[in-house]
Amino acid sequence: MMRALKALTVLLTATALSLSLQQASMAQDMQSPRDAAPIDLEGYWTTLITEDWRWRMFTPPKGDFVSLPLNEEGRRVGNLWDPENEDGTCRPYGAGNLMRMPIRINITWEDDNTLRLESDHGMQTRYFHFNANEIQDGQPSWQGVSLAEWEGEALKVVTRNLRAGYIRRNGAPYSENAVVTEYFRRHTTYGEEWLNVMVIVDDPQYLTEPYFTSSSFKTMGADDEWTPTPCEDR
Numbered sequence: 001m002m003r004a005l006k007a008l009t010v011l012l013t014a015t016a017l018s019l020s021l022q023q024a025s026m027a028q029d030m031q032s033p034r035d036a037a038p039i040d041l042e043g044y045w046t047t048l049i050t051e052d053w054r055w056r057m058f059t060p061p062k063g064d065f066v067s068l069p070l071n072e073e074g075r076r077v078g079n080l081w082d083p084e085n086e087d088g089t090c091r092p093y094g095a096g097n098l099m100r101m102p103i104r105i106n107i108t109w110e111d112d113n114t115l116r117l118e119s120d121h122g123m124q125t126r127y128f129h130f131n132a133n134e135i136q137d138g139q140p141s142w143q144g145v146s147l148a149e150w151e152g153e154a155l156k157v158v159t160r161n162l163r164a165g166y167i168r169r170n171g172a173p174y175s176e177n178a179v180v181t182e183y184f185r186r187h188t189t190y191g192e193e194w195l196n197v198m199v200i201v202d203d204p205q206y207l208t209e210p211y212f213t214s215s216s217f218k219t220m221g222a223d224d225e226w227t228p229t230p231c232e233d234r
Contacts, residue, residue: 032112033130038153039186041115045195045217046104046224057102059083060170068172074206081171090231093122094142094165096174096201099182099215104226115148115155123230128157137161140176155184167201167211174211178203193219 049056055064063079070078092101103119110116115128128148129135135145144162148155159180167174181200186193195217202210220226 033148033150034109034112036150038150039155041107041155041184041186041195042109044104044106044220044224044226046220047099047102048216048218049102050216052100055168056100060168062170064170065168065172068168069208069211070172070206071208074173077173077206078171083170086171088232089234090122090124090142091165091234092169093119093124093231094174095126095144095146095159095162095180096165096178096199096203097167098122098124098126098143099197099199100167100213104220104224105217106226120227121229121231123228128155144180151183153185155182157182157184173206174201174203175205177205 052067054060062081062083065075065078068074098119101119101121103121105120106118108116108118110127113129113131113134115130117126117128118124124143126143126146128146130148132147135147137145138161140161140163142163142165144159146157146159148157150156157180159182162174162176162178162180164176164178165174166172179202181202183198185196185198187196188194196214197217198212198214200210200212201207
């Protein structure tokens with residue numbers, strides 16, 4: 001009799017624990033992406049360029065494709081670039097290269113399921129949708145359509161439906177078939193807040209392999225200026 005009671009007690013305890021875990025999991029699943037965010041990305045951030053200075057701060061000469069995994073077709077298309085006609089174009093500000101540009105960004109929540117990222121230079125606006133049902137492809141655009149999810153302590157963003165753009169301002173191309181995957185991570189170093197953005201451009205049309213970059217941003221100081229400067233939609 002005692003053994004039966006003990007067995008029943010163990011069974012009831014295990015059942016209660018299982019139900020509690022299921023309820024906790026359901027409660028977590030019911031949280032909006034905003035409430036479930038493991039990191040806070042909101043705020044104004046300014047890029048800190050510590051590498052690839054001559055390619056990021058200035059427009060490189062025609063044909064300067066050093067360190068870029070362009071295939072033969074990518075080089076051919078890149079060498080068609082005309083600096084006189086391409087000055088001021090939005091092509092370097094597409095999703096495949098925006099985070100490599102010398103920009104400031106502002107990240108806010110558009111709603112509980114959508115993050116919005118705005119840049120000052122180029123005046124681009126991106127929307128990171130956590131709900132795939134809210135996405136409407138429409139016509140290709142510079143920033144495409146982005147699906148987001150929390151992955152550990154990072155924000156993962158996958159972008160498709162892009163207009164063809166540049167991965168370097170001197171015409172190094174990515175095509176409208178490119179897929180851009182990004183990881184946003186926030187961390188504190190020496191008392192300062194940092195945002196690291198890893199970008200992977202996958203484009204077999206023009207690249208021999210995925211193109212990886214990593215860019216750093218820090219919170220804007222009181223003396224930093226938000227200076228909206230549009231690019232030309234061409």
